[in-house]
Amino acid sequence: MVKKFNIHSRSQIDFIDITLEILKSVEESNTINGFCYIFIPHTTASVTINENADPDVVFDIKKALEKIVPFEENYKHLEGNSAAHIKASLMGSSEIIFIESGKLVLGTWQGIYFCEFDGPRTRNVLIKIT
Amino acid sequence: MVKKFNIHSRSQIDFIDITLEILKSVEESNTINGFCYIFIPHTTASVTINENADPDVVFDIKKALEKIVPFEENYKHLEGNSAAHIKASLMGSSEIIFIESGKLVLGTWQGIYFCEFDGPRTRNVLIKIT
Amino acid sequence: MVKKFNIHSRSQIDFIDITLEILKSVEESNTINGFCYIFIPHTTASVTINENADPDVVFDIKKALEKIVPFEENYKHLEGNSAAHIKASLMGSSEIIFIESGKLVLGTWQGIYFCEFDGPRTRNVLIKIT
Numbered sequence: 001m002v003k004k005f006n007i008h009s010r011s012q013i014d015f016i017d018i019t020l021e022i023l024k025s026v027e028e029s030n031t032i033n034g035f036c037y038i039f040i041p042h043t044t045a046s047v048t049i050n051e052n053a054d055p056d057v058v059f060d061i062k063k064a065l066e067k068i069v070p071f072e073e074n075y076k077h078l079e080g081n082s083a084a085h086i087k088a089s090l091m092g093s094s095e096i097i098f099i100e101s102g103k104l105v106l107g108t109w110q111g112i113y114f115c116e117f118d119g120p121r122t123r124n125v126l127i128k129i130t
Numbered sequence: 131m132v133k134k135f136n137i138h139s140r141s142q143i144d145f146i147d148i149t150l151e152i153l154k155s156v157e158e159s160n161t162i163n164g165f166c167y168i169f170i171p172h173t174t175a176s177v178t179i180n181e182n183a184d185p186d187v188v189f190d191i192k193k194a195l196e197k198i199v200p201f202e203e204n205y206k207h208l209e210g211n212s213a214a215h216i217k218a219s220l221m222g223s224s225e226i227i228f229i230e231s232g233k234l235v236l237g238t239w240q241g242i243y244f245c246e247f248d249g250p251r252t253r254n255v256l257i258k259i260t
Numbered sequence: 261m262v263k264k265f266n267i268h269s270r271s272q273i274d275f276i277d278i279t280l281e282i283l284k285s286v287e288e289s290n291t292i293n294g295f296c297y298i299f300i301p302h303t304t305a306s307v308t309i310n311e312n313a314d315p316d317v318v319f320d321i322k323k324a325l326e327k328i329v330p331f332e333e334n335y336k337h338l339e340g341n342s343a344a345h346i347k348a349s350l351m352g353s354s355e356i357i358f359i360e361s362g363k364l365v366l367g368t369w370q371g372i373y374f375c376e377f378d379g380p381r382t383r384n385v386l387i388k389i390t
Contacts (some may be wrong), residue, residue: 041237042240050345096299098299126228173370208314
């Protein structure tokens with residue numbers, strides 16, 4: 001079954017740590033050994049796994065993405081948010097994480113981030129656990 | 131079982147909407163609840179999920195990728211298509227999409243694109259449904 | 261069950277071909293038809309699939325990534341390795357490969373690379389086969 005939860009981004013580019021929500025879903029599923037799939041059903045948002053100890057890491061990732069794909073750049077798409085679409089495709093719309101002994105298998109420094117590129121908005125995160 | 135279909139790219143960089151072909155494969159599999167895995171068995175092509183309403187979005191994504199990874203750049207690889215290899219790794223070789231009630235779980239604006247970076251060529255797309 | 265193996269990167273940015281190790285794990289699992297999931301439990305390393313015939317391809321990918329995300333760039337993160345975190349998120353922490361007739365389904369030119377962005381270090385690669 002697909003589980004869905006809402007998320008509220010607070011700025012145009014916003015990385016939100018969803019590790020605890022994902023952990024909770026895994027616990028509720030009572031899965032001992034399997035996979036947790038995360039899917040973002042939006043074309044201007046993504047999911048990524050990166051450090052959640054020092055918030056400066058996320059600050060630097062957001063700044064670097066903005067430099068690689070500037071918001072203003074003579075894009076053709078009239079809605080004006082092409083940079084958000086490009087960032088979303090570069091970062092990807094899904095992640096898979098192993099579940100062992102009822103726990104997510106993540107490295108010491110790894111957290112799961114919802115990546116907003118065209119906020120602020122209310123968004124959905126989809127999860128499927130097997 | 132792995133299903134394979136052919137695709138013909140028409141230019142060096144070409145994004146081809148394969149959503150309908152993937153939908154057809156899901157329907158033919160009679161899967162009610164599961165996953166659709168897409169894998170591109172090439173090193174200069176990718177798959178991505180992004181907007182398929184306004185074609186200008188794809189135009190802007192292709193142009194941005196060309197700016198981030200220019201085709202001409204004193205590459206060492208003698209075949210001359212290193213830019214295509216780099217784009218392929220940045221965009222990724224696989225996607226996973228949930229299947230619920232016999233349907234692909236995609237957001238309103240999401241379509242699935244085969245991304246050619248070294249065309250025109252005949253290419254394969256591999257699908258596995260569980 | 262999650263299988264783990266160690267890898268030793270030899271420089272700051274280092275792509276290591278792990279295709280043979282993955283093939284061996286698939287053989288040992290005696291899986292005829294299924295999936296091989298690869299997950300990198302680090303925030304400054306990744307996994308990617310690309311050409312393993314001409315080593316110049318990997319040389320060009322590493323050089324391009326260094327140009328897109330320079331190591332020195334007034335980053336805020338005090339550890340000084342933000343560029344490695346950014347590259348890791350751009351390249352992704354997992355790959356999925358189909359298994360058919362007991363073999364990995366890879367294209368003719370495809371190999372699997374562990375991507376080090378903050379080496380040299382000893383790293384882990386996690387594999388799960390279903």
